[in-house]
Structures are given as C-alpha cells and as structure tokens.
Amino acid sequence: xxxxxxxxxxxxxxxxxxxxxxxxxxxxxxxxxxxxxxxxxxxxxxxxxxxxxxxxxxxxxxxxxxxxxxxxxxxxxxxxxxxxxxxxxxxxxxxxxxxxxxxxxxxxxxxxxxxxxxxxxxxxxxxxxxxxxxxxxxxxxxxxxxxxxxxxxxxxxxxxxxxxxxxxxxxxxxxxxxxxxxxxxxxxxxxxxxxxxxxxxxxxxxxxxxxxxxxxxxxxxxxxxxxxxxxxxxxxxxxxxxxxxxxxxxxxxxxxxxxxxxxxxxxxxxxxxxxxxxxxxxxxxxxxxxxxxxxxxxxxxxxxxxxxxxxxxxxxxxxxxxxxxxxxxxxxxxxxxxxxxxxxxxxxxxxxxxxxxxxxxxxxxxxxxxxxxxxxxxxxxxxxxxxxxxxxxxxxxxxxxxxxxxxxxxxxxxxxxxxxxxxxxxxxxxxxxxxxxxxxxxxxxxxxxxxxxxxxxxxxxxxxxxxxxxxxxxxxxxxxxxxxxxxxxxxxxxxxxxxxxxxxxxxxxxxxxxxxxxxxxxxxxxxxxxxxxxxxxxxxxxxxxxxxxxxxxxxxxxxxxxxxxxxxxxxxxxxxxxxxxxxxxxxxxxxxxxxxxxxxxxxxxxxxxxxxxxxxxxx
Amino acid sequence: xxxxxxxxxxxxxxxxxxxxxxxxxxxxxxxxxxxxxxxxxxxxxxxxxxxxxxxxxxxxxxxxxxxxxxxxxxxxxxxxxxxxxxxxxxxxxxxxxxxx
Numbered sequence: 001x002x003x004x005x006x007x008x009x010x011x012x013x014x015x016x017x018x019x020x021x022x023x024x025x026x027x028x029x030x031x032x033x034x035x036x037x038x039x040x041x042x043x044x045x046x047x048x049x050x051x052x053x054x055x056x057x058x059x060x061x062x063x064x065x066x067x068x069x070x071x072x073x074x075x076x077x078x079x080x081x082x083x084x085x086x087x088x089x090x091x092x093x094x095x096x097x098x099x100x101x102x103x104x105x106x107x108x109x110x111x112x113x114x115x116x117x118x119x120x121x122x123x124x125x126x127x128x129x130x131x132x133x134x135x136x137x138x139x140x141x142x143x144x145x146x147x148x149x150x151x152x153x154x155x156x157x158x159x160x161x162x163x164x165x166x167x168x169x170x171x172x173x174x175x176x177x178x179x180x181x182x183x184x185x186x187x188x189x190x191x192x193x194x195x196x197x198x199x200x201x202x203x204x205x206x207x208x209x210x211x212x213x214x215x216x217x218x219x220x221x222x223x224x225x226x227x228x229x230x231x232x233x234x235x236x237x238x239x240x241x242x243x244x245x246x247x248x249x250x251x252x253x254x255x256x257x258x259x260x261x262x263x264x265x266x267x268x269x270x271x272x273x274x275x276x277x278x279x280x281x282x283x284x285x286x287x288x289x290x291x292x293x294x295x296x297x298x299x300x301x302x303x304x305x306x307x308x309x310x311x312x313x314x315x316x317x318x319x320x321x322x323x324x325x326x327x328x329x330x331x332x333x334x335x336x337x338x339x340x341x342x343x344x345x346x347x348x349x350x351x352x353x354x355x356x357x358x359x360x361x362x363x364x365x366x367x368x369x370x371x372x373x374x375x376x377x378x379x380x381x382x383x384x385x386x387x388x389x390x391x392x393x394x395x396x397x398x399x400x401x402x403x404x405x406x407x408x409x410x411x412x413x414x415x416x417x418x419x420x421x422x423x424x425x426x427x428x429x430x431x432x433x434x435x436x437x438x439x440x441x442x443x444x445x446x447x448x449x450x451x452x453x454x455x456x457x458x459x460x461x462x463x464x465x466x467x468x469x470x471x472x473x474x475x476x477x478x479x480x481x482x483x484x485x486x487x488x489x490x491x492x493x494x495x496x497x498x499x500x501x502x503x504x505x506x507x508x509x510x511x512x513x514x515x516x517x518x519x520x521x522x523x524x525x526x527x528x529x530x531x532x533x534x535x536x537x538x539x540x541x542x543x544x545x546x547x548x549x550x551x552x553x554x555x556x557x558x559x560x561x562x563x564x565x566x567x568x569x570x571x572x573x574x575x576x577x578x579x580x581x582x583x584x585x586x587x588x589x590x591x592x593x594x595x596x597x598x599x600x601x602x603x604x605x606x607x608x609x610x611x612x613x614x615x616x617x618x619x
Numbered sequence: 620x621x622x623x624x625x626x627x628x629x630x631x632x633x634x635x636x637x638x639x640x641x642x643x644x645x646x647x648x649x650x651x652x653x654x655x656x657x658x659x660x661x662x663x664x665x666x667x668x669x670x671x672x673x674x675x676x677x678x679x680x681x682x683x684x685x686x687x688x689x690x691x692x693x694x695x696x697x698x699x700x701x702x703x704x705x706x707x708x709x710x711x712x713x714x715x716x717x718x719x
Contacts, residue, residue, distance in 0.1 A: 095672065096675035132699055134700075295677075302698075537704075539676070
C-alpha cells in the first residue's frame with residue numbers, strides 16, 4: 001500500500017485537485033505491531049469533547065499548534081486495554097466537513113491524513129451529544145462516508161435522560177453500522193467501554209453511506225463522482241466529495257490557510273468545475289436545489305434514524321435551558337446579569353488575585369535576597385538578581401491573575417453562558433466593526449493583554465480576530481495601574497469634584513475610559529482601512545446549560561497558564577535581560593544610583609510593567 | 620410581577636393575522652416572524668459560507684424552524700438545538716409560516 005502525497009507537499013493549484021485527496025496509509029492491524037494506535041477525537045462544538053478527551057487521557061497531555069496555523073493541537077495518550085499505547089488527538093470542534101473556519105479545515109486535513117506532521121489517525125472517535133442527536137448526526141453522516149474505522153461516543157447520555165429523551169442504543173448501532181458507546185464524560189462513565197471499542201474498531205467492517213441517492217440525483221452527479229475517482233479518490237470518498245461540492249463554494253470568507261482550502265479553491269477553474277456546473281444544471285432542471293441537496297438528503301436520513309431510535313417523554317416540554325434562558329436572555333435582566341457577571345470577573349481578577357500576587361512577590365523577594373547574599377557583588381549578581389530573577393518574577397507575578405481570568409473564561413465557556421454573552425454584546429460590538437465574541441477578550445485586556453489575545457481564538461473569521469487582537473493592548477492592563485497611580489499622585493491634586501468625587505479617582509477612571517474609547521475607535525478605523533470587509537454575521541449555537549466539570553476546568557487553566565508561561569515568559573525574560581544589559585552597560589559611575597531607584601534593575605517598581613506591556617503587544 | 624415580565628409577546632405572523640391562525644401570506648423573510656411562530660424555510664440567500672454553515676446546522680430549504688425569541692436578531696429552535704442568528708442573516712432567509 002502506498003502512502004498518499006506527503007503532507008508538506010505543495011497543493012497542485014489549478015490542477016483541479018479535489019478537497020478529498022487519496023489516502024492510502026496502511027490500515028489493518030498495523031497499529032498493534034508498532035505498539036501505538038492513533039486516534040482522532042472529532043465532534044460538534046459543545047458536545048463535551050474536551051471533557052471526554054480529559055477522561056480518556058488523564059493529565060498526560062501536550063498542547064502545541066498545528067504547523068503553520070494558530071489552531072491549538074492538543075494530544076494525549078493512554079495505555080489501551082490490549083497493552084498498546086493509544087495517542088489521542090483532540091480535533092477542533094466542527095459542524096460539517098465543508099471547512100468554513102481554520103479549525104474545521106484542520107479537522108478535515110487530519111481526518112484525511114493530509115495535515116503537515118500529523119499522521120492519518122487509525123481510528124476516528126466521533127463525540128455525539130445525546131441531548132442534540134439530530135444536529136450531531138449531520139457531521140456523523142459525513143464521517144461515515146470517509147470509510148475509516150469509527151467509534152461513536154454518545155455523550156451526555158444522563159442529561160438526555162433527564163430531559164426525557166431516551167435513545168435506543170442497539171437500534172442506533174443498527175442504523176449507523178458502527179459501534180456506539182453511551183458515555184458520561186464528566187463522571188467517567190463508559191470510558192473503559194469506549195477504550196475497548198477503540199481497540200477493536202479496526203477489525204470491524206468499514207462504515208459507509210447509509211442512504212441511497214434517488215435515481216435522478218445519482219445519474220446527475222455520476223460524472224462528477226467518476227472525475228473525482230480519476231483524481232485518485234476511493235469510491236465512497238468520491239461520492240461524499242461530489243455531494244459536498246454541489247453547494248457553490250465561495251472564496252469570500254475562505255482563507256487558504258490550509259491545504260484543503262487551497263485545493264478546494266483550485267477546483268473552481270478546472271474540468272471538474274465544468275462537470276459540476278453541468279450536474280447542477282441537470283439537478284435544477286429535475287426540480288432539485290443543488291445548493292441544499294446535501295443537507296436535505298442527510299437530514300431526511302437523520303429524521304428517519306431519530307424516529308426509529310429516540311423516544312421523548314413529552315415533545316414540547318420546556319427544558320431547564322429554556323427556563324434559564326428566559327431570564328438570562330431577558331431584555332431587561334439579560335444585560336443586567338451580564339454586567340454583574342463581568343463585574344464579578346473584574347473583582348476576582350483584581351482583588352482575589354491580590355493576596356496570591358503578593359505571595360508570589362514575597363517569595364521572589366526572598367529568593368532575590370538569598371541570591372544577593374550568596375553571590376559576591378558584581379556583574380554576575382546584578383545579572384542574576386536584577387536580570388534573571390527580576391525577569392522571571394515579572395512573569396510569575398501575573399500568573400494568579402491570569403489563572404483566575406482563564407478559570408472564569410473556562411466556567412463561562414463550559415456552562416454555555418459564553419454564547420449568550422456573545423449574543424447580548426453582538427449588537428453593540430458590531431457598531432465598531434467587532435464581533436460579539438470580541439467582548440470577552442477586550443474585557444480580559446483590563447487584566448493582561450497576553451491572555452486576552454490568547455482568548456481571541458473563539459472568534460471565527462481571521463479579520464475579526466485580528467482587529468480584536470490589534471486593539472486589546474490599548475485597554476489599560478493591570479500592570480499600568482501602578483504607573484497611573486504614581487503619575488496621578490505626582491501631578492493631579494487631591495481636590496473634590498462635584499462634592500463627592502476625588503479628582504485623582506476621576507482622573508484614574510478617565511485613563512481607563514480613554515483606553516477603552518481609543519480601543520473601540522481604533523477598531524472602527526481598522527475595519528474601514530486595513531481590515532476591510534463586513535463583520536461575520538452572527539450564527540451562533542446556544543448550547544444547553546451545563547455544570548462545568550472542575551477537572552476539565554483545572555486542566556484547561558493549567559494548559560493555558562503553561563502556554564502563557566512558555567510563550568510570553570520566554571520573551572519577557574529575554575527582554576528583561578536585554579533591558580538589564582542596556583541599563584547596566586556601559587558603566588557610568590554616579591548614574592547607576594539613578595538606575596537603582598528607577599531602572600529595570602529594581603524589579604519591584606514600574607519598569608517591569610512596561611516590559612510586560614511591550615511583550616504583550618508583540619506576543 | 621414576574622409573570623408579567625416573562626410573558627412571551629406574541630407578535631402577528633408576517634404582520635398579518637394572529638399566531639394561532641393560518642397565515643395568509645405565502646412567503647416572507649424569517650426576520651418578519653414573531654415569537655412562537657413555526658415556519659418552513661424556502662430559500663437561504665446568504666453568502667455561500669454562511670449558507671453552508673446554516674444548512675449544516677439544520678436551516679436548509681425545506682426545514683422546519685420555530686422562532687423562540689425575535690427581539691435582538693432571532694433565536695430559533697432547529698432540530699432540537701437552539702440557534703441565534705443576526706438580523707442580516709434572518710433577513711436573507713425566506714420562509715413560509717405555518718400555523719403552530
């Protein structure tokens with residue numbers, strides 16, 4: 001068996017290459033011989049995929065980026081029931097195999113074995129939300145047609161039961177033709193059975209399309225399928241690809257950031273394009289809408305599957321989510337509760353983190369003092385104490401704030417409130433050319449720009465994300481607070497304003513407002529000049545409310561914090577040493593005392609903040 | 620007091636008739652449908668990327684959707700999941716309202 005084109009090879013642009021490329025990696029039973037089994041975890045967003053991933057792999061995880069894109073790549077591993085090592089790759093959540101976001105494009109690339117430096121996974125685990133079976137089956141129906149060994153994890157099985165939804169798992173296995181394991185990832189139920197199913201998946205018959213195309217459709221798209229097969233696709237993959245290509249592709253929002261995108265763009269000018277055009281014309285003449293044909297066919301099949309497998313206690317009962325939404329999305333209470341949640345987050349970042357930050361600072365002063373006492377006075381001591389320890393300290397001191405910020409963002413995301421917050425803010429953010437999802441990063445910018453920029457990853461369109469990243473550093477981060485206080489104390493007199501306010505306090509508020517207004521203004525300007533184009537219209541799934549799992553939250557916070565330490569930490573440390581060197585050399589006798597009071601050397605005061613800010617704008 | 624606040628406002632379907640009466644209008648933008656209305660999608664005229672996303676989420680030609688809330692943008696119940704769409708998207712989707 002030959003392996004498909006190496007992932008790093010350039011796409012044959014203009015050659016009419018299909019989205020789905022041939023994949024001929026060795027499959028059966030080879031994994032056991034090599035001692036590792038590669039598993040990819042895929043599913044819709046908000047299905048508890050990450051929780052399931054944590055339950056499968058425990059804390060042995062590695063976070064990196066996919067080559068060339070800023071999509072996070074989380075990998076973990078566990079020892080399988082048959083003793084072989086299983087590595088699990090958590091793919092970004094996707095709604096379908098037609099890629100519309102960088103995240104979805106990466107998921108598709110990996111599933112086809114085309115992503116750079118990611119080998120083709122041997123088993124695909126599809127996480128399906130039992131509470132939301134119908135919608136989740138859409139992606140699953142596409143994945144079945146890839147013909148790869150596949151296991152379905154029917155997650156949140158308990159929540160579905162609580163909602164009065166019963167799913168006949170045996171019948172579902174019958175309908176799908178693959179193993180289905182009910183799981184409750186938050187409680188660890190069904191994980192062992194899932195591991196066994198993964199180990200056995202390669203020995204089972206391959207999944208395939210579960211519905212027949214009506215005769216007129218089949219004849220209309222047969223030439224396209226044949227052409228795709230000539231490109232080297234397997235028969236089922238050609239059939240899947242032909243169906244997906246029927247909807248006209250747009251290049252407007254696509255960034256050819258990945259191979260499948262570049263390849264799908266290439267299809268437009270080829271012989272395949274002509275065939276597609278003919279097929280669409282034939283379908284339209286027969287009374288079908290080619291653009292919606294795939295969705296219609298799949299959902300028609302899904303309706304049948306759901307009818308045969310799902311029984312609902314009462315069809316139109318109001319669920320808990322409905323009742324909570326009635327309050328949280330209420331036109332009066334909704335925004336008020338949102339403001340309260342944000343205020344709580346702010347409060348936590350500024351006050352709750354304070355004792356922790358003081359603790360970290362205390363420890364670092366102790367270490368600095370000890371190092372200073374041990375080392376003889378001179379350049380080495382200065383480098384260690386003022387350069388290295390001060391540099392490490394300037395990063396570590398922000399860790400409590402950053403951890404609390406990520407904990408809050410994690411709670412908001414996992415509970416399902418984040419989508420509601422984006423919905424509430426979308427109207428307002430749209431006026432300055434930002435997306436509803438830009439709001440949380442902007443607010444996080446008050447704490448620290450580095451995690452704020454890291455949290456922009458939930459914004460789908462690159463232009464929207466970039467605009468948010470560009471303005472986040474304009475928000476006054478907490479590190480600027482001591483500088484503001486110092487300058488205000490020195491230059492603004494403490495006089496009463498309007499009887500109750502202090503001019504100093506009002507000035508501080510004005511500084512924060514100035515930053516915020518500048519950020520929004522700059523966003524407005526950016527969207528009309530450098531980052532032209534309309535903001536992505538709002539299409540947002542509101543997931544059911546859930547109690548976040550503490551274990552998942554802790555894992556997420558630990559990951560994000562370690563990424564912060566590695567990414568920002570190294571740059572900040574390097575910059576501190578450079579600044580230390582610039583401040584220390586060449587030696588000029590009496591001026592060094594000035595440095596002692598104000599320069600980088602004294603890491604307990606102002607300048608370390610400017611180092612972090614400089615780094616923040618660059619990270 | 621709370622009952623009053625949380626009471627759902629039923630708006631006339633396509634600005635004609637009442638929610639519980641068959642709608643006299645053949646087709647209208649989804650944006651014109653009020654709270655509690657159900658409708659069948661006739662066409663999705665968004666740019667291809669959004670149309671494709673909507674179809675994957677269950678808003679395709681021929682699909683039934685229910686409007687849960689129509690105050691800012693639209694809150695839809697589609698195939699058991701809850702979907703929020705902006706006013707621009709809601710205006711680009713044409714539906715035929717059906718009696719609830």
